[in-house]
Amino acid sequence: MIAPFVSVAELDRMRADAAHGKTTGAVPRVVVVDSRWYLDGRSGAEAYANGHLPGAVFVDLDTVLAAPPSAAAGRHPLPEPEVFARGLEAAGVGDDATVVVYDDAGGVIAARLVWMLRTLGQSAAVLDGGLAAWQQEHPEEALEAGEPAGAGGASPASRTVRSWPAAALATIDETQAAAADGTAIVLDARTADRYRGDTEPVDARPGHIPGAASLSCRDNVAADGTLLDTATLRERLTALGADRLPVISYCGSGVTACHTLLVLEQVGLPAGRLYPGSWSQYAADAQRPVATGE
Structure with missing residues (x-):
């Protein structure tokens, strides 16, 4: 399992290895996830649509990474395992992927998905420095624009439903x-x-x-x-x-x-x-x- 935080350079190496098979064994697919979310009500999906890391998928905190809010359970209770699995599956995040998650808030939002995946035994990390760090390391490379993929719109993925330990x-x-x-x-x-x-x-x-x-x-x-x-x-x-x-x-x-x-x-x-x-x-x-x- 990779470290909980990886640099942009480390992400670049991981993606290059996955693309070109530069390892002695099976190379896990690297999925980059945009998990931006804002307490002030701004839309993370809209931020993603306006510009995201090339190849990144969007995972919504409120609908995939949390159950509906209530006074009894809090504003972001853990989602039902089935909801979590199907939401990530729809975004193209399968069991076999190495997952790197970013935000634009110092990683404190991205940490939610990373912790959830690591708790279930899947290799995942926060992109250290997030969107700004990537842009600084890739000043000539433009961000991609476009709406988040819906169910069936991302790369095929399969997830096992696992309970929270x-x-x-x-x-x-x-x-x-x-x-x-x-x-x-x-x-x-x-x-x-x-x-x-x-x-x-x-x-x-x-x-x-x-x-x-x-x-x-x-x-x-x-x-x-x-x-x-x-x-x-x-x-x-x-x-x-x-x-x-x-x-x-x-x-x-x-x-x-x-x-x-x-x-x-x-x-x-x-x-x-x-x-x-x-x-x-x-x-x-x-x-x-x-x-x-x-």
Whole structure:
């Protein structure tokens, strides 16, 4: 399995190897996925249509990578395995592919699909630096335009329906209890102002799960959207105890929290678990305590 983050140069080599068979064995097909999505309501599909990496397919967060939102489950609960499999199949992402996913947000949206695939045992990675990094490395190559392919419009693909492994997930009760008693490090991947409760643009209440620590996923990347160096990332995580205790990651809706989990793997720390419902589920339950401030 490839590393959780790959550079543009690494992607170029992978695509060249897949195209020309420059390996001693079977060469897996490389599928590049555009997973752009915007909290402010802009359309990721429209962004894809206006310009995407050559050969990339589009996978929609709201319909393929998440089940319908609800107060009981959160804004982006994990999709039913059948829905996930058929959605990726329609986009041309089969079981046999090596998948590289990009966005224009430092990889924090792309991380959702990458984490899902890696959790199911499939080789997948975030394109480090995303769309901007690719354009910088390929200044003479134009982006492709056009609407996302519908069912049957992408390259043929076949997917097996696989359930989400329970060992990779944490429930709302497990997360609340672990944050309170310190049996796990519960990391809040939202921006610090949302963690503190200074602002809450989308969910029912401001604040954070009592006992959780703030570690914004957006602080994992530099100004150009590329991942910070391994030593810096590892130091940030170990300072919070991620080398000593299990980690549970959450965010607003279980999307950007996946970036923290991929970073753990990238720097060689033990795998963490995702709390899929995240703050959108937790805050909607008025009976659960909320903390604010640092």
